[in-house]
Amino acid sequence: MVERLLKDIFLIKVPLPGNPLKNLNSFLIKGKDRNLLIDTGFHSAKCFQALQDGLEKIDVDMRQTDIFLTHMHADHAGCASLIASEESRIFVSDEDKKGMENYFVPDYWKLVFQKYLSLGFSEEELTAVFQQPGWRNPIGEQGDYHGLADGHEFDLGTYRFQCILTPGHTPGHMCLYDKAKKVLFCGDHVLYDITPNITGWLEMENSLGKYLDSLEKMKGLEAEFAFCSHRKPLGKFQARVNELMEHHEERLEETLDIMEKSGKATPYFAASKMKWSVRTENWDKFPVEQKMFAVGEADSHLEYLFYKGRLKRELLDGLLVYFAK
Ligand SMILES: [Zn+2]
Known part of the structure; x- marks a missing residue:
């Protein structure tokens, strides 16, 4: 299912069968030179098909599209290596890029x-x-992965998005924010219908402390449209931040x-x-x-x-x- 949300911004609902999260909200931003696809779904034929159908409906060519992963979890990053073209760059925070590399180290x-x-x-x-x-959902190893630091900017023409590092849900979770247009993509940092899972990590001390600090960063952030990754994509953002706290x-x-x-x-x-x-x-x-x-x-x-x-x-x-x- 594809829906136009705003000028040059589209939602592709990717089903996650058998998973309590129900669906992944993948977003496509049409850019002046290249487009940006935000998150991709599991490394599965179902997710791949849903993404491909959605992209076709809005006439998007993956050769002109890069991918941004809000974080390394398999329901976001898993399908990236399947949907990426040879020309696609895949962006993820430095911290979560390291986490994805650990995935392939048996000793980890x-x-x-x-x-x-x-x-x-x-x-x-x-x-x-x-x-x-198959107890852990796989992610793909292939792809042209690039690590990002806090504050990195994507100039997409209509929009200029800045990465905001929001550790807690994962060590390197990132949101994308266009201050002028008041548009935010908050990944799994803030969800409207369910509570983001905060767990202990090998790679991160005091994940809940970091998460609450990252929620604090969202307070007062002007976001007329704050899109999240699972179930209902939009809600009352500031009220939800307070509820999660x-x-x-x-x-x-x-x-x-x-x-x-x-x-x-x-x-x-x-x-x-x-x-x-x-x-x-x-x-x-x-x-x-x-x-x-x-x-x-x-x-x-x-x-x-x-x-x-x-x-x-x-x-x-x-x-x-x-x-x-
Ligand atoms: Zn997640």
Whole structure:
């Protein structure tokens, strides 16, 4: 499905079958010399087809089009190598470009395994996931990738977009902003219908602290049109920024409550006590993949409280344990 949003800006809805995110909003900006495609969907035939059909409808030739990835997640970056032409450059922040390179380093996944063990998962639970073929959504290795620094500008004719580095959802998430036209593409930094996932990272300390700082950057930003990456592309931007801040405040209160009651906890244990909107009877019945999201989220909140001086933490026999103060 293609929709013209503004002069020279089009939305291509890319379906993400079986994924709770439902769809990726890919955007195409027609430029004076070259066009810019923002985000691409999974590395799959379905996403490729939806993108190709959309581009054809608005008469866009990928030989005259570059790609900008708001971040490295596979539902944004996965299809880039499939849809890019030989002439397309693929832009992503320096930090997330490094993250995408890590994807192809086998030792990196050993470190990820170790990290989840340290959060409190059992070896059996993790092995079951890591050994499933295709448990992580692939991204393509081929392509003419270029790393970007904060503040990089794209002069596209009608629009002049500046990159705003907004770490938190990933280490190098970026938004695109045209100050004069008051148009913002906020990727997964701000979503209207769902809450962006904030997890602990190997490559980034205190991801929630960074995320909240990046949300602060959005406060007062004049954006008449702030387009996001999943489900409904438009909403009340400033109100949503405030809601997301309040959401994390409440989550932090909940986490502190759990810590006060239990005295000490691994992220895994803390997650088992937090409220989740997953429709299963109890924590033990959560699918392990869901547990990985939940424990990652608990980890980012505990880590934030540690950095704020509200909790202590220690690595005990390879296990990360937080203590109430
Ligand atoms: Zn994402």
